[in-house]
Amino acid sequence: MGSLMSGVRPAARHEISRADIDLLARGCAGADVARLLRRAERSRRLLMLRAVLDEAERHPAAAAGPVPPPGDAWDLLERVEQESPFDLEAVLAYPFVGNWAGHTLRRLRGSVDDPSPLWMQVGHVHGIAAAAAIRAGLGIQVLIPVRDDTVALPTLGVAHLPNRVNASSAREQEAPVAELCSASGRTEIRRGGTIVRLPSELTGEAPGWSGLRRLTAVSGKHTLSLLLDDVDPYRGLYGPRRPAPTKDAELHAWQRELEEAWNLVCHHLPQQAGAMSTVLTALVPVPAPGPFQVASASSGDAFGGVVMSRPENPAMLAATLVHETQHIVLGGLLHLVGLHDNDPEARLYAPWRDDPRPVGGLFQGVYAFFGVTRFWRAVYRAQDEATQRAAAFEFARWRAATWRALDAMTDVPALTAIGKRVLKQIREEMEPWLAEPVAEDAAAAAEKVAGDHRVAWLLHHVRPDERTVTEMTDAWLYAISHPQSEAAPGHRDLPADALIPDTNASWVRTRADLICCGAVPSRTLDSPFCADVEAGASSADQAFAADDHVEAWHGYRAEIASSASPATSWVGFALAWASLGTEPGSELLLRRPALVREVYHRLSALGHRPEPDALAGWIAARWPHALPAQD
Template identity: 30%
Template sequence: MSSEPRHALFHMPEPLFAELAPGGGSVEALAFLERGERARRLLLLRTLLGRLHGLRTPLAPPAEAWRTLKEAALHAPEAVDRLLLAPSTGGWIAHMLRRVHGTASGPELWVEAGHLCSLAVTASLYAGTGTDLLVPLTDGALCLPGLGMARLPDAGPGVTVGRACVECGELTLTAPAEHPGPRPLTVRPHTAPARAPRTPSPAPAASAPDDSALDDSVPEESGRFWLPLRTLAAFADAGPGTVLLDDLDPYRGLDDPLPPARLDHAEAEAWQELFERAVALTGPPQGAVPGRLDPAAIRAVVPWGRTRAPATAPPTVQVSATSGDSYAAMLIARPSSPVALAETLVHEFQHSKLAALLHLFPLLDDDREERYYAPWRADPRHLTGLLHGAYAFTGVAGFWRDLTADPEHAGTAAYHFALRRLQCRLVVRTLLASGRLTASGHALVTGLARVLDGWLREPVDPPALARARTAAVLHRTEWRLRNVAPTPHGTHPDAPATGAPDDPRLRPDRAPWPDVRTYAFATPSPAPCGADEHLAAGDPAAALERYADELASDPAEPHALAGWIVARSLLDPGRATRRMLARPELVQPLPSPPTP
């Protein structure tokens, strides 16, 4: 590993780009993306080291930490490359570059710059080399990326300086000689990995020595000096997993550092069980076919929102996100449904692939103006967001397409496949018509269009197809009612930026709103009651009547008005109705009943 640039251009072979463009990607294609990410991180590290030169710090200087990393790389290049490619390493580099450019804030710069010392110590542990570095401790704890967290016994709160000595894979962590106090800690982190537990751990004996706290077989409340990162195994009988369940690293999030949020035994066990069931639903990668996922390609799952297992987790994923700086990592709030987790894994990994492609190629010239309709969002999006959505949801559509062959999920899968292929094709049309795609971007979006056009010709169960089409129109109609201002009186509707379908004039009072229909329409109610339920069941007349009742008290309520417009269009699909669907924001609200 070297911080010096190698003067050789990256050239992606056309067959690999042809696999990635429509949303797929073989093992070879993903390996190429990782090579690109490695080169990018080395360049960014070189820039960061230059900006940190001369930084006043009580820790080992950045140059000394970098020399330790390079020495470790000579002895264990693959292990150190894995550390360099760790998602949290990318997150730290990006955060530090924002710090030195003044676009992010935090503690004194030396504190966060000292994470390079943590990386150097970890690299020495992997390589079996020796080092002796002054490192930053937070509440007495040292994060070892990819391994876990070591905490000095009896350490005080806040940021302090510790000494980390590594010899033959063994770490000794002490307070500096000039600041005696906490007892030293010795541990062999690289040989003490921990998988997510499967069975309750035995309680330790009351007279157990301190070393018992370093063993993950001890309950979490006792393991307060050494907390190894857990890994998720893809299959019940597999060996040690390769997917980190990262609840400790400060740079595991999307931007600012996060405190450790250790999962308890039951929550970690729930993650393991759910992950195994989820990845069993994702087919193996197959060239250019979108929606397939090898779980080994995921580098980290970051649990979000809770550390203790609730009585019942929500069935769907409430929060998920991916950072372009943290390739192959995904932040997820655990659901109870393995199908929901599998869909999210596919979705977020698509974002990682596209982010890596954007690091290699300029795919579009984006003015960053948020004015475009995205069928999976409540707010207008810019072109880059639109491209990310199209790429991610094409993968999701492929996931549901594969699942239509599973009898247990065929009905729901048919609906989601029909919905996502239709929505993605609409967005792909917008991208192709934008005039802002580069040659590479045009090739990628054309690849998406080719796959989607083929999928749109595939037969789908008619009731599921009808619900999907209705749900798609409902979302667009409500989106325009909530986000698009009506054209001012006397202005031609096709004049620029006045609210025309492809160039809307946005409302200044727009606000977030919940999309409650996309998943509600997946399974129609056998005994419909509300307006939405009647519409999902294929009874627009009953739905229209109930929407009118709802609008009687609030004639401009967007959810009910969107339903009323769509139900009426299904009953009377003429030219006037098509105009109403194209520009629903121009529809006059139903008159309120007279006040008695």
């Protein structure tokens, strides 16, 4: 087993210079640095594969199935290396081979659960080795696990093999395995009475065979080529998934939009196009979570793979590809150098997430949205009428969000010296952007959407001290029963609110969607979605989106007075009131909304319904130190 491991012997150490780290930090790294990361990932992948096989030897359940020992697959991979190293690399470097290795290793070590038999999961290595051998044209005969009536061959596709054996075929009924035979360029897979013959062109279709399709976009000297993987069981982030074939019409839509998106990247960020085309290799399509929302993710185990929904337009697709490339690159860098301690505590606000984030999560977000901000800035500066208004809104939105997150990480002790250096480079790159003018309406819309998210996040995740709520409730009740008494200001030592993450937190986004509909031309109220949003929006939301803050203020106050009093009404009231002018009560409601709402609810339960602005103003006056320092 020596030759396959030659790339990860001590003599083949992978190092990255400080100069290259600085280039990565500033978003200026090219294809050379991206290739350096890929080489390091190749070694890591081999180490993970070897670790899976070694761990499997210590688990009897891993060898309890009807497939050969995992070591046989390693031997086959060595044969492929001798005959066709290129085909070996294509399979080993495939992102979702990495996902399989990571998930299986964690399962073998007891840190994840999976309902499938352990032998079946470990046995996927035979499909990996078979895929490499088929690509290399080797003659092979091997048993491979069948999962969900399919046999997966990474980088190639899946064979569909429903179990159609008769009652006398007990072995096939009990053992979900298939026999793969490949010789003289012909491959067939047999399970009981079902036979699938792979087409000579493996990317094509054949009875029982779903081959992977490729998306290709060319712009100038740069080519982006992605395998669209909708069938590999390990293409997701959290364990095996069933195949979900993409219809031809959707595939063509992806191809059209990718071509336009790639043109935008190459035109506006030419210095990054080389790195992106080197890094990105596979795309997994998933449904969009909702209009104006893009689902996108990547994994540290799956270097080069992106899971995403198709955005609403090519510019958003370009921005999303930039975003995920940043994640992948940072993940590769983290495999070479430490940027922060692995502190899992979720305690930091991320303007792009509904949940509190640990240091590592916020670091990833800062780097990703730094890239997104850079992209929209370049598009906005190009002064293209077709994209300028949308680019102004997106640039203003993510510039402010990224800078806010950078500020939150300034004094985080979990950062290493290199991590601090990376963030310092990002800050130095971004700081001049803060002074760049943006269209006033776009900046205002971006600020509204940001405020909506921030106040909603505080309302869901930050809880006031119980004793403080009781003290304020009692003080209000005393004040209304003794109107002539003069109350001294409250104590200076009010306990701080506590961050208690709500794992089920999600909130209605109607107000933010309305603002987006007005801010971006492609999201006009004439579109079906925007029309539906407007139809479902409250009159207060409509007024706020239209900048009628007085009407919105009255509308949200009426909503709060109703028995339901939803969280979104408190958020809207806080935003509308702050838009009418700054005063202590409005500032308190913006920055400690849960405190005001909890006192209000406590009073309501006792039969009192003060006006929310009167209550917030009274608390701010009675407890002047309840107002936190500006964050």
